[in-house]
Amino acid sequence: MLRSWRQRRRVSQLDLAIEADVSARHISFMETGRARPSREMVMKLAEELGVPLRHRNRLLVAAGFAPVYPEREVRAPELRVVREALDKILAGHEPYPALVVDAAWNLVAANSAAGMFMEGAPAELLAEPVNVMRLSLHPQAMGGRLLNxxxxxxxxxxxxRRQAEASGDGRLAELHDELASYAYPGVDLNVAHVPGPADILVPLRIADGDRVLSMFTTIATFGTPLDVTVSELAIETFWPNDEATAAVFREGLQPKP
Structure with a gap:
């Protein structure tokens, strides 16, 4: 497992040894099972390699130690302060959409404005767990409304794809392959956008009846998490890319026929 993470991060045994202040030989012996690392060494190597908390627990178990990072449900009493923070962020971002996703891009929470992303989606896409990536690209959901x-x-x-490679999460690799297989009749998927002098971000250009909503997104995470669940939460907020879009949301987004 250590070798796998080291190779995924494209770090040599020597480079890792220098960062961990041990010999390259010791790194080699740990990878081949000839040396057993201490719990502190496992955690230090995991930190140097940027291993997600969930997989740090697995490294510890593989080395013969108990996991040290708890994994609680979002609704657990211990995560009350986290839920309160999420609620404030979601509510404070209205009238614009905002949502919270887990490591697999499954919807955890959303504000009322985020309902626009579910409009017209088939029932199977809205069954728990609702996957935001799937909603975004499915041809019968947002994928059929994106002008770009x-x-x-x-x-x-x-x-x-980058997230799947960096995290070692097989669920993301499977989700990538599913989304890549979606067909969009009449849409040229090979069109590349050439940025112009005035371009700043690639917006989402969403067809909404006879108008076009133009939005961009930001993603935030919790700093210094020590809980597996909290470490995997991400808050995605959507912002108007022009005044016309901002006005639509300020006046109250109503679906156009």
Whole structure:
């Protein structure tokens, strides 16, 4: 497991040894099972390699130690302060959409404005757990409403692929392959956007009846988490990319026929 994470991070035994202040030979012996690391060494190596907390627990178990990072349900009493923070962020971002997702991009919470992303989606996509990536690209959901589908799809798939490689999460790899298989009749997916002088971000250009909503997103995470669940939460907020879109949300978003 240590070798796998080291190779995933493209770090040599020597480089890791220097960062961990041990010999490259000791790193080699730990990887081949000839040396047993202490719990502190496992945690130090995991920190140097940027291993997610969930997988740090697995490294500890593989080395013969108990997991040290708890994993609680979001609704657990111990996470009350986290829920309160999320509620304040979601409510404070209205009238614009905001949502919270877990490591697999499953929806954890959302504000009322985020309901626009579920409008018209088939029932199977709205069954628990609702996957935000799937909603974003499915041709019968947002994928059928994105006017710049090719560039948004390319960005989301590349992001998902990088996350799968960095996290070692097989669920993300499977989700990537599923989303990449979606067909969009009549849509050229090979169109590349060439940035112009005035471009700042690649927006989501969403068809909403006879108008176009243009939005960009930001993603935030909790700093210094020590709980597996909290470490995997991400808050995605959507912002208007022009005044016309901002006005639509300020006046109260009503679906157009």
């Amino acid at each position: 589908l090719a560039e948004v799809r390319a960005y989301l798939l590349s992001q998902l």
